[in-house]
Amino acid sequence: MTDRRGAVAFWLAVGAAGFLVVPWYALQDSVFTLGWVPHFTAKEAAPAWLQATTHGRVWLAPLGALLAAVALLLAPGLARTLRANALIAIGAAGFAYFFAQGFAIGPTGWYLDTLGAALPPLTGGQYGMGLGAVLVVAAFAMLFAVGLAGRGFFKGDAFVAGSVVAVASLVVVFTFFPVFRILLSAVEDASGLFSLPAFHARLTTEKIWGLGCVVGQTRCGVAWNTLALALLCATGCTSLGLAFALIATRTDFRQKKLLRFLTVLPIITPPFVIGLGLILIFGRSGLINQFLEFAFGIQPGRWIYGMQGVLLAQVFAFTPIAFLVLIGVVEGVSPSMEEAAQTLRANRWRTFVDVSLPLMRPGLANAFLISFIESIADFGNPILLGGNFGVLSTEIFFSVVGAQLDQGRAATLGIVLLLFALAAFFAQRRVLGRKVYTSLAGKGDSGLPTQLPDGVRRLCYGIAIPWATLTVVIYAMAVVGGFVETWGRDYTPTLRHYVKAFAIEFTPNGVIWAGAAWNSFWTTIKLAAIASPLTAALGILSAYLLTRQKFVGQGAFEFGTMLSFAIPGTVIGVSYILAFNIPPIEITGTAIVLIVCFIFRNMPVGVRAGMAAMSQIDKSLDEASTTLGARGFTTLRRVILPLLKPALVAALIYSFVRAVTTVSAVIFLVSAEYEMATTYIINRVINGDYGVAIAYCSVLIVLMLAAIWLINYLVGERKLGRRAAGAPRLATIGRNAA
Amino acid sequence: MPAASIEFQNVRKLYGEVAAVNGVSFTIAARSLVTLLGPSGCGKTTILRMIAGLELPTSGTIRIGEADVTRIPAAERDVSMVFQSYALFPHMSVLDNVSYGLTVSGQTRAQAHEKARSALATVGLTGLDQRLPSELSGGQQQRVAVARALVLEPAVLLFDEPLSNLDARLRRQMREEIRDLQQRLGLTVVYVTHDQSEALAVSDRIIVMDKAVIAQEGAPRELYAQPKDSFVAGFMGEANRVRGTLRRNGATDGTIALGPLSIALPHRGIADGEIDVAIRPEAIDLVAAEASPLAGTVRKAAYLGNTMEYTVDTAIGPLFVIHGRVDRPLAVGASVGVALAPHGVIAIPPG
Structure with missing residues (x-):
């Protein structure tokens, strides 16, 4: 019961599936359409072991070797601490090597010339990571966490250990890495080389810091x-x-x-x-x-x-x-x-x-x-x-x-x-x-x-x-x-703008969504509906880890989850473009980048709502659950979450609504395929087409009110006997929304 | 699982630089009720939480029965706990609260409910199955918490100040019930409290904690009658601390001079000379001024219904006195003689 072989076997299976079965690299079409299955030996769609053996991408082989080593740890007689130590070592090594190869080898071989000079030339490069890569790196991270729990860290709770490792890794990849990338871009000159003078020139330009307006000449700097x-x-x-x-x-x-x-x-x-x-x-x-x-x-x-x-x-x-x-x-x-x-x-x-x-x-x-x-x-x-x-x-x-x-x-x-x-x-x-x-x-x-x-x-x-x-x-x-x-010229009442944006034609061949806005409208709803539960889940999970658990580095963990709150949307947008436009993480232009952006921008609100709600729940409830034999996940599911419904509602509503209304970050990240409502509206405004823009805004308000009602209805209220059920205090959540 | 013994070997728990428990060793026999007693911040609750697995020790070894559980997480230990706040899940009915541990470990709802009902019957709570905790009285909530812990038939049952949220009358009743339950079911119980009378009433043995270490361990009578130091003497009931002079006159006997008084009592192996002496307030009798060589003046007097409490100024210092003669109270300023009963005078070994 306590040797965690079940968890090891599960994550090994995940890693093996990622290495042996599904395509390693990102595909043109979604991997879930299964269009790759007939071509699964091809250079683009092959899983990692085929990439390593037949397509010359030998640098993927060590990942397979490490996974094979994990299989040895499933031997039943192994001492607990030995297994735990081995898991920590293998998990960390796999995780580190995974990112090392990802950032070292690009589409045309070695990324850095210095590396290329020191190491043997490569046969071909690699593309952005796909489902296989994601499964394998997740497996390594979770095996590492299982090992930590086995050594008694996180009070021996593998769920808590896994959650901390997972949230921390995601925050590093999707918040810290883009910020780091934007810093890097600022100190590179036009040809991509490190250049402090270029940075200095850009930073001190008159356009940013000029004070012309004070003495009545030209304009002031934008800063x-x-x-x-x-x-x-x-x-x-x-x-x-x-x-x-x-x-x-x-x-x-x-x-x-x-x-x-x-x-x-x-x-x-x-x-x-x-x-x-x-x-x-x-x-x-x-x-x-x-x-x-x-x-x-x-x-x-x-x-x-x-x-x-x-x-x-x-x-x-x-x-x-x-x-x-x-x-x-x-x-x-x-x-x-x-x-x-x-x-x-x-x-x-x-x-x-x-x-x-x-x-x-x-x-x-x-x-x-x-x-x-x-x-x-x-x-x-x-x-x-x-x-x-x-x-x-x-x-x-x-x-x-x-x-x-x-x-x-x-x-x-x-x-x-x-x-x-x-x-x-x-x-x-x-x-x-x-x-x-x-x-x-x-x-x-x-x-x-x-x-x-x-x-x-x-x-x-x-x-x-x-x-x-x-x-x-x-x-x-x-x-x-x-x-x-037309406002200002012709005040004749009309439904023209609504028809233009949201016309629906009923033809014998079915319903045609003829309005110009439908495409962006459905995209917005779809992406917001995907991002909202993920945001709430990640936010509440982080809040649980921050308020209910104690672990080394908790302060840094909190800072990490809250940081994206302080980053203005335009900065996020630019940094995401810079960070995720090239392998290993190549997701710009996809729906994924928008969803990820929503999740990590809005997660702090979920964290806050969750932390505020959890601070009102007596900590001995968790401990009682634990002494009654429940692990972290069971406690979260059966004790904490039912008591957190108001916070959950607030987090869901907020993340949905923010995903619908945000413009600053997404304007950099939308593509022809994935256009959002707000970017569609801004384009109408730029074209002077105010009528459609306004019509669209009204529809969005109705949509959001409907979503708020639906979320309240779906999550329901918590019952605590005589005490009145807490209504979600939507209003307090909006505070501090940067 | 049958009741198990508990063993601590040199257990330390550090929070940063601060030691909450500093090298503690003890053994708790199976099927006994042992109380951890001490002032707040002495480390008693930390020890309880380490038995439960809610805290892991910084160093040392913890055994439950034969097994080393030092690094085993709480969810995997065969230990249940009754919390100070009861920690009943507010969104679950009484029956669901008690069944929780059973369903978590994979039993079906029907099975779990059946066992939960019988556990509720054991604690004398029937007919409230579908109530929510907020609809119960404090005493009923307490019983649900006990039933919830009992139903898992744990090797060790822990109580963290279980009576502190009850009023005085209910407190006595519940503490008798807990003791009764422990004896009836043959449980190993560890019980944390800061109330010495509660500890004296229910325990087979008491471990007195002070400043993260064990001050003294023993049977209740032993701790009250033969405290190892002035802290234990003062914590196990009220005690007046005075200075006296000890003279040994035999293998075990001695004489203590307290001002003009001289009292024969066991010397407990303490060397001759000036020592600390603890005098229980109930061992002091106030008599006519001429009937005792130690004279005193009443400075404070309080009527408590069944007893009188006095503070009396004497040559050996002010003495706090609990006196049974309520019918003839002494006035403030009255001159009295102070007599001591030997059973309540204790020589304290020098610390």
Whole structure:
């Protein structure tokens, strides 16, 4: 029972299947179509042992030898520690050798000339890794983990050991490796050689750091643009968010439910809705300009395009997030603190200034930093409204897809953006690390929150109500805009845009999805539906490992799983292109790269939701399960997961919705075959086809609401007797979405 | 599996630099109930968790029965545990909670339910099978937790402060039931508590822990009457610590001078000279001032219903006294004579 021969045999079988049966290298078509079966001896489709014996790829042979060695360890009489040590050695060796050969040998032989000079020439090279390679490397990793468990690491639990090794390997390959690759690209010159001067020249260029605008000459560098925009945006969002939060908690404002609804909006809003709404109101043919021209004969201007437009859109988009952060903080200020101040003879104004505000300070800092991170990572609004005003995220985009096609420049800009984001990310974690909700004691607090002083209340209403009204108008525009002929010229009601995008023809030969948007629509749903459960599973699993297990390197593990959160989408996009465009991992242009991108960008939210939920589950439940004979996996499945349903729902919804609405990273990764809804929309916008774009956005909102309902329905509620079932707090998950 | 013995050989558990358990060796006989007693942070719970396999020792050897289990994970040990918080799975019914361990090890639901019902009957809990834990009282939850551990017929059953969440009245009842169950089924039980009266009441043997090592191990009576040092004396019930002078006068007998008093008692092999002496509060009698050479003044007095508690200032120091004469309480400031009963005066070996 305890000698783990079952686990060894299983993973050996997986490895053997990968080595002996399925194609080693990636195929043109999906390996699951089985089109390769008739040609399985061919150079492209052969499994590793045939590649090594008949196609001259001898460097694959050692992998087979190592797998054969594992078979010896199945001998029944073997001492436990000997078997465990051997598994660790073989697993590590196989894993290391696998990546060594992958990165050393490319399509045309040795990757590095120095290696080619020192070693014998190769007969041919190799392509990107396929299913066989994946199975074999997974087998080595898991055999290594089984060995670790056998030596008593991870409290001897092979499931925990395997999970840690698996998640860590995936994070290294899909988060650290791309970041490393982008750093590498920045220091390579045009011919791919290491060159610090090239990096220096790119990094210090006037285009990034120029300060021309200050002295009134040319434009400023994009780095300064980005920073200035982010600072203004964060200031605006925090002030507005605070005003809303104060109204919601400290006045007798009647429509508080409506305010809460505002918090869900940005989560289900496709990225261009606000920008499009603003264009419909303030744009050249927008309502305001139309009215000014009609009433006063003023020539319509393009003033919405530029920094002010981007800023406006960002503040609209991110204020709800700041509100979400602040409402928790404002509610967390214990009423008894304020009541104490009042019994000490402070009036409402003094109480507010001396007690309430200082207690909210860490929350304000957090909201500021989160809005800041959102702003610098934002891609949709700057591309839509920026005009000549460039920021880092859009410059990166144009460096890669534009006429420039300068990957080194894109990588350098990416590094600058990454540094900004990481700095804000760490600052935010420091703020959170200090006790934010200091006044939230575990003890029951009765008492009512103090009402706001009159002056403050009027100020809050004065700011918040017009703003909320404007938000409603923008969303209304964004819906109405899809039902008129041409905004600004012809307001005839029409369904033309919906027909163009989503027409369905019923013919005798069956249903034809004739609309232009169906292709991207189905792709989006398909990829989001694949990525969402994987994201949630990986996130919850990581949370389980972080909160319920103790192992060496846990801090690094947490950092790794959270890191992708801080990386702006455009940086991810560029780094994925750089990292996964060539063997050994050649997945750009496929659906896999999009799914992987969704999973690793959104996983941190699953980790957070899972960690928050698990910290509320008594740890002795796991231990009780363990002493009753359950291994890690059984405990997770039968005890933890049923109690985690609310977090699971949140993680599923969030990852689905983010996969549907994200634009910054995917815009680099889409291909003709796999076009996403957001990239389709942005192309319509660029062509000035606002009607279709708006129609599509409305359909996406409906789609996401349907998905949220479906996920809630499928996962169900948890039953805990008299205690009320916890509703998924979708809103809290959106916090910090960079 | 029949009840098994437990053996620790020089077991250490380090958390970073800090030793939670620092080189501990002991043997627990099969079918006995042994209590791990000590203040919080003394390492008693860590020892319990190492028996369960929830923590693995940094060094040393742990045996259960004949088998070396030092590196065996918890799920594979034949040990069950009743948790301080009970750790009942809140989303499972009483019956599912108790059947859990059986179904995990591959038994069918029907089989498991049958055994679970009989385990619930053993702990005196019937008719609540379909309730959720949140719908039970504290005592009922406790019984479910015990049934859940019992149903696997473990070689060793562990209790981690099982009574700390119950009110005082229920506590006595449950502790008697646990003892009764242990005797009836012939279980090996290891029981962690910081309450010495609980330990004295249920144990065959007690292991007193202090600062990550064993302070003393023995039968309850032995620990109370012959504590090895002042820590054990103080932990096993209340004790006044005073200084006295020992003179040996025979193979086992000695005389202790406490101020003007002189008391005959076993010298326990301690050398002549000034030593620490522990005096149990219930061994002190307060008499008329002229009836004892040791005079005292009552400084505090408290009425507890069945006893009086006094603090009396004397020449050998302030003494805490528990006195049975409730009907004639002494007033603060009263002058009294202090007499000592020899059975409650203990010479402490120098540490």
